[in-house]
Amino acid sequence: MLELAILGFLYDTPLHGYELRKRLTALAGHVRPVAESTLYPAIKRLEKAGLLARTTEPGAVAAPRHVLTLTDEGRQELRGRLAEPAARDVTDENRWFTVLAFLRHLDDAGAQAAVLRRRLAFLEEPASFFYEGDRPLSAEEVDDPFRRGVLTIARATSRAELSWLRETIASLDGASK
Amino acid sequence: MLELAILGFLYDTPLHGYELRKRLTALAGHVRPVAESTLYPAIKRLEKAGLLARTTEPGAVAAPRHVLTLTDEGRQELRGRLAEPAARDVTDENRWFTVLAFLRHLDDAGAQAAVLRRRLAFLEEPASFFYEGDRPLSAEEVDDPFRRGVLTIARATSRAELSWLRETIASLDGASK
DNA sequence: AGACAATACATCGTCGGCGATGTATTACGA
DNA sequence: TCGTAATACATCGCCGACGATGTATTGTCT
Numbered sequence: 001m002l003e004l005a006i007l008g009f010l011y012d013t014p015l016h017g018y019e020l021r022k023r024l025t026a027l028a029g030h031v032r033p034v035a036e037s038t039l040y041p042a043i044k045r046l047e048k049a050g051l052l053a054r055t056t057e058p059g060a061v062a063a064p065r066h067v068l069t070l071t072d073e074g075r076q077e078l079r080g081r082l083a084e085p086a087a088r089d090v091t092d093e094n095r096w097f098t099v100l101a102f103l104r105h106l107d108d109a110g111a112q113a114a115v116l117r118r119r120l121a122f123l124e125e126p127a128s129f130f131y132e133g134d135r136p137l138s139a140e141e142v143d144d145p146f147r148r149g150v151l152t153i154a155r156a157t158s159r160a161e162l163s164w165l166r167e168t169i170a171s172l173d174g175a176s177k
Numbered sequence: 178m179l180e181l182a183i184l185g186f187l188y189d190t191p192l193h194g195y196e197l198r199k200r201l202t203a204l205a206g207h208v209r210p211v212a213e214s215t216l217y218p219a220i221k222r223l224e225k226a227g228l229l230a231r232t233t234e235p236g237a238v239a240a241p242r243h244v245l246t247l248t249d250e251g252r253q254e255l256r257g258r259l260a261e262p263a264a265r266d267v268t269d270e271n272r273w274f275t276v277l278a279f280l281r282h283l284d285d286a287g288a289q290a291a292v293l294r295r296r297l298a299f300l301e302e303p304a305s306f307f308y309e310g311d312r313p314l315s316a317e318e319v320d321d322p323f324r325r326g327v328l329t330i331a332r333a334t335s336r337a338e339l340s341w342l343r344e345t346i347a348s349l350d351g352a353s354k
Numbered sequence: 355a356g357a358c359a360a361t362a363c364a365t366c367g368t369c370g371g372c373g374a375t376g377t378a379t380t381a382c383g384a
Numbered sequence: 385t386c387g388t389a390a391t392a393c394a395t396c397g398c399c400g401a402c403g404a405t406g407t408a409t410t411g412t413c414t
Contacts, residue, residue, distance in 0.1 A: 002400085018362050030304040031268050035402050040364060042400085064409095065362065091208050093270060097331075101306065103323040112323075127207040129278065145348070146280040146289075149341045154274075156337030161330045168322055179370085195392050212372050217394060219370085240378055240392040361410075370401085380391075 001095050002034065002042050007070065007078040008102030010052060016065035017043060027101060032094065043068065051077050082106050083115065090118050093157075113172040120165045123158055178272050179211065179219050184247065184255040185279030187229060193242035194220060204278060209271065220245065228254050259283050260292065267295050270334075290349040297342045300335055 002024070009015060009023050017040065024034045046052050051074035054066040070078070082103055089095040096119060106112050128136030129150055139151035179201070186192060186200050194217065201211045223229050228251035231243040247255070259280055266272040273296060283289050305313030306327055316328035 016362080021362095026308050027306055030299075030302070031270070032265065036363085037365085037403070037405095038401050044364095045400090088209065093208070097306065097327050100323040100327050104321045122207075125207070129204055129274065131203050144281045145345055146277040149338075149345060150274050150277050152341050153334060153338045157330060157334040160333030161326075164326050164329050168326060171322070193392080198392095213393085214373070214375095214395085215371050221394095222370090240380090242392065355414100357412100357414080359410105359412080362408085364406080366403105366405085368402085370399105372399090373397095375396085376394080378392085380389105382387105382389085384385100384387085 001089075001098050002038060003046060004078070004081055004089075004102065005098050006039075006042060006046060007051065007074060007081070008098075008105065010068055010070045011075060011078055011102070011105050014067050014069040016057075016067050018065070020068065028094070028098070046074070049077075050074075078102070079106060083111050085115065085118070090122055109172045109175045113169050116165055116169050116172070120162070120169065123162055123165070129154065178266075178275050179215060180223060181255070181258055181266075181279065182275050183216075183219060183223060184228065184251060184258070185275075185282065187245055187247045188252060188255055188279070188282050191244050191246040193234075193244050195242070197245065205271070205275070223251070227251075255279070256283060260288050262292065262295070267299055286349045286352045290346050293342050293346050293349070297339070297346065300339055300342070306331070 005024055005027060006020060009020055015023070020043075021034060021036065021039050024039065028034075043052070047054060047068075050071060052068050052070050054068055057065050057067055082099060083106055085095075085099050089099050099115065103112055103115060106115070126136055128138070130137045130142060130147055132141075137151075139148050139155065142148045142151060182201055182204060183197060186197055192200070197220075198211060198213065198216050201216070205211075220229070224231060224245075227248060229245050229247050231245055234242050234244055259276060260283055262272075262276050266276050276292065280289055280292060283292070303313055305315070307314045307319060307324055309318075314328075316325050316332065319325045319328060
């Protein structure tokens with residue numbers, strides 16, 4: 001997930017680590033903070049894999065900066081990860097939001113719609129958090145107020161997302177014809 | 178998170194690992210599947226920490242079962258984790274839902290309300306996923322349709338959750354007087 | 355002159371999650 | 385009778401996340 005976000009930010013423009021960190025924090029830091037000790041090893045991994053290159057520049061205000069630039073492989077890798085996200089990237093909202101944040105980097109409207117359709121299929125499956133045997137329980141059937149809250153919130157999210165997905169898919173389908 | 182859910186399920190009744198796994202899968206498996214290779218080590222950790230005990234029983238249909246029972250320390254630990262969840266447990270929806278799923282095990286309505294208030298404080302902070310400088314952008318201000326989707330969905334969730342939180346806190350406050 | 359915050363990067367050790375793989379047993383249908 | 389699915393548990397090794405800690409520079413406030 002971190003890696004996807006790094007590739008996504010660098011797809012637009014080269015950045016140094018510190019700036020990258022600020023952008024990652026703005027993107028999802030309020031939900032899941034990014035530790036520096038997670039970011040720098042991740043940059044190293046991506047560099048080792050040939051997805052990005054660094055050039056050292058004298059620091060503008062402090063220590064020397066390592067400016068990070070995506071390589072062609074890196075750009076291809078991002079498009080690949082966006083076009084064919086792992087199952088978890090589609091089902092887990094945190095990961096899914098990261099995919100959405102950078103999905104515009106897929107240049108093909110059809111490919112973008114295909115990704116949205118995967119999420120649509122997931123949301124259309126009848127699933128709950130709580131069951132009676134095999135039957136999913138609705139908010140009204142749950143006594144525990146906290147569990148009812150979970151279902152109420154999940155339903156609101158699901159409705160909003162379904163209608164957004166359907167609209168957006170329709171508009172992408174229209175555009176790609 | 179896994180540990181919290183294990184403690185939460187066992188708080189009600191002793192279970193063997195396989196049954197526990199099915200309940201964990203029902204709870205959050207559609208979002209984040211639970212690998213067996215994650216569950217069994219987690220059980221071991223909790224046992225080692227003295228939070229649960231096992232007794233071996235002949236298997237009803239197959240291999241012998243290890244029935245898991247919470248110890249008094251385990252029960253106390255769960256209440257502690259619920260009463261004072263880590264920051265991530267409050268901000269990350271996946272973790273937060275797990276807290277909610279078991280919050281009824283806190284017997285004090287005041288303590289329950291205090292936990293909900295932490296989430297309320299988090300949701301009331303002005304935060305976005307996308308910024309122009311320091312200013313959070315609203316859905317209307319974002320051109321990218323996918324990013325607009327993120328904000329639209331997040332707003333719907335946030336609204337539903339805020340109204341649920343306020344209602345539920347009020348009702349808990351009423352009950353504890 | 356000294357303290358402190360911000361900038362900028364890095365390593366180490368630990369811990370948790372996970373895919374792959376292994377081991378039994380029971381039940382059921384081909 | 386043979387394969388397969390379900391039940392039930394377990395280990396190994398890798399990888400990623402993270403807290404703690406370290407290093408160095410620049411600008412600002414006191």
